[in-house]
Amino acid sequence: MRFQLEKYKGIHPGIILERLLAKKEIAQRPFALSIGEHLQTINAITKGRRSLNTALALKIEAALSLEEGALAFLQTYYEIAQMKKKALHTPNLSHLRKSLFWDTDISKINWDKQYRAIIQRVYERGNETEKQELINFMDKKR
Incomplete structure (x- = not known):
């Protein structure tokens, strides 16, 4: 997945998570239970309403056999993109x-x-x- 990370920079990791779960035909509720998280937390992340902390990113990556740090990397670049977007909409x-x-x-x-x-x-x-x-x-x- 390393080479694919570049094209996902700036996208909320929850969107990627939602696509991965759909691709593997895993529902959010059983997935949340399998990693010991609340369904509401996973749902908020997949809808882009909540950021993904590092500890949860590591749990999700392990459960989905993703490269370690991939989702945390995406979260960081999403936050950078949001900060740049905000900076463009602020006067001096x-x-x-x-x-x-x-x-x-x-x-x-x-x-x-x-x-x-x-x-x-x-x-x-x-x-x-x-x-x-x-x-x-x-x-x-x-």
Whole structure:
């Protein structure tokens, strides 16, 4: 499986796990019981709602005869992909004063979902540098 790992980089390991179980015709419930885990845990992982910790990855790999560390490798690269995706959707925070967002942690702002409130706050309380950074970051429609 070593040569195949490259093409799966950035994909949640739960998706790969779900495909492997389907390919081997193993249902989630008996699989979860066989490795001593809760069905809800396996289900959340296969749906991509939960990350895969190293201990559980090793259990799953042993049960499915996978190369040791394969799923942990996929989880790491999935997290890297998510961080890169998040970094693309964040303006240059050095151009924005933290006091502008005094009531929230500026590093946890969802710039895509909360854009209306962000635009309003920057245009009401921000200086020209902050307004320009917002213009550079946001697309013209917003």
